[in-house]
Amino acid sequence: MKGPTETEDLLRRCAPQVLGALVRRYGHFDAAEDAVQEALLAAAGQWPAEGVPDNPRGWLIKVASRRLTDALRAEEARRAREERAAALTPRDAFVTDDRAPREDDTLSLLFLCCHPDLTPSAQTALTLRAVGGLTTAEIARAHLVPEATMAQRISRAKRKVRGVRFERPDTWELRLPAVLQTLYLIFNEGYTATSGPSLQRRDLAREAIRLTREVHRLLPDFGEVAGLLALMLLTDARRDARSGPHGELIPLDEQNRGRWDKAAIEEGVALVTRALSGGPAGPYQVRAAIAAVHDEAPSADATDWQEILGLYDILVGLVPGPVERLGRAVAVAMVHGPQAGLTELDALDGDLSESHRLDAVRGHLLERAGAAAEARTAYESAAAKTLSLPEQRYLRARVSRLTGRGDGPGSA
Secondary structure (H helix, E strand, O other), rough: OOOOOHHHHHHHHHHHHHHHHHHHOOOOOHHHHHHHHHHHHHHHHHHHHHHHOOOOOHHHHHHHHHHHHHHHOHHHHHHHHHHHHHHHOHHHHHHOOOOOOOHHHHHHHHHHHHHOOOOHHHHHHHHHOOOOOOOHHHHHHOOOOOOHHHHHHHHHHHOOOOOOOOOOHHHHHHHHHHHHHHHHHHHHHHHHOOOOOOOOHHHHHHHHHHHHHHHHHOOOOOOOHHHHHHHHHHHHHOOOEEEEOOEEEEHHHHHHHHHHOHHHHHHHHHHHHHHOOOOOOHHHHHHHHHHHHHOOOOOOOOHHHHHHHHHHHHHHOOOOOOHHHHHHHHHHHHOOOOOHHHHHOOOOOOOOOOOHHHHHHHHHHHOOOHHHHHHHHHHHHHHHEEEEHHHHHHHHHHHHHHHOOOOOOOOO
């Protein structure tokens, strides 16, 4: 019998596949999501006491289908649609055995959420909710918008895809940019959780990598797919070294590189090398190249920051966003000194004023520049803005031990 944590992890993994299966059959996104939530609650109550069924995904699909069918039958206006869907679906087309699925329902759900009728922001938000399992508050923080705004965005997106059927995989490449952006955001939330007691949500990071592998399998000639997969692998390779024995955050320049996943690094480097040789580089390939420079350096001091700065110059030329410019500011500081980096940060105040990362980087650079009092203020501001408890503890520890001695900035 599985313990509560194992059961929760299993339910989290199954949830998007069950939702995808229901939407594939019935096409009622909102109603299917409600039915899946009811099935998950039922499983959470029964499985710890009665044991996990041999086919948990099939069990959840069966229970959720029953709940959804009951809900649809209760609405007279939808009875005809339900009967037409049942008539069009062969009896054996909805097999609950998940050992050899025809297509990954989670992947199909991912591309459905990136429907062209939705705006890019709505595509990302809906996928993070339905596939990534993030709360509305977490998605709002990832997009730097109020929670109420994000709730409305997700509701509108659900209404737009109501009744939409899954499409053939050969049409998926049209939605690829939105899909890659969404997978990247899911991975980022898994690698560094925006809130809560844990630094990482490894289940989300693993799922993002798994889905990106599937997209790469389906579209192997698209360099940006390979670039994103490489970026995830090269970044996730550091996960075991990012936390101390008590869950504390360990920045990149202080990590034990012997704990990095060498196999993941080798795979990521090979992927990005092949992708970059195939034509003009896209943003994910450039980000992966930056991660590769970090991962291949034998120590923090041996990192080739000049190469990283050159790559950031390319990245900012492709995507001149505030996050990319923040990364470039760090590289500028490492190449030309902290004051040069601080000058770069001054141009970002309006774009990242609500993000703790700008204040955290400013604190590092001020500390390197010997401005202890100003660095302490920046760290305190960053700690007040983040909802991640490990990040709060790390930033407050910097405040408490700040002595004016230069510590190089690190990105975990």
